[in-house]
Amino acid sequence: MRHSVSLLIVDLRYTQELKELAALAYRDTTNENREFWKNEMGQALRDIQQVYDDKLEATRNDVETYYNLKVRSVAHISVYNIEIITYYGSFIVRRCRRFARCCTSTITQVNILHTYLPERLELAYCALPTEIILNVLLAKQVS
Secondary structure (H helix, E strand, O other), X not given: OHHHHHHHHHHHHHHHHHXXXXXXXXXXXXXHHHHHHHHHHHHHHHXXXXXXXXXXXXXXXXXXXXXXXXXXXXXXXXXHHHHHHHHHHHHHHHHHHHHHHHHHHHHHHHHHHHHHHHHHHHHHHHHOOHHXXXXXXXXXXXX
């Protein structure tokens, strides 16, 4: 935007100069003066073209710099997001493995208890006093 305004100002200034030079050239009718003004007009056109090319090159460099910065920014953000996702994924995997180990040890403990439960019940039944056993048997018969 800044460059386009300055290009417009330069263009207006040189356009005005060209109009003045053209007016002077058309008023003078001698060949020598016409040749002089023709050279002046050619030089003015070359100057205008040089200034325009310089401004265009500066604008092009600014746009390329801006584009390259944006591309780097997007690439950096993408890499950063991938790193976050990778870290979070590995964190979830670690939590799942820890939970699986905990579940495995709990299942192992339950299986051990289940295996020895009938024997423990038998031992507990045998250790009861005979009065309690008789009361349990009578209760079963009554119901």
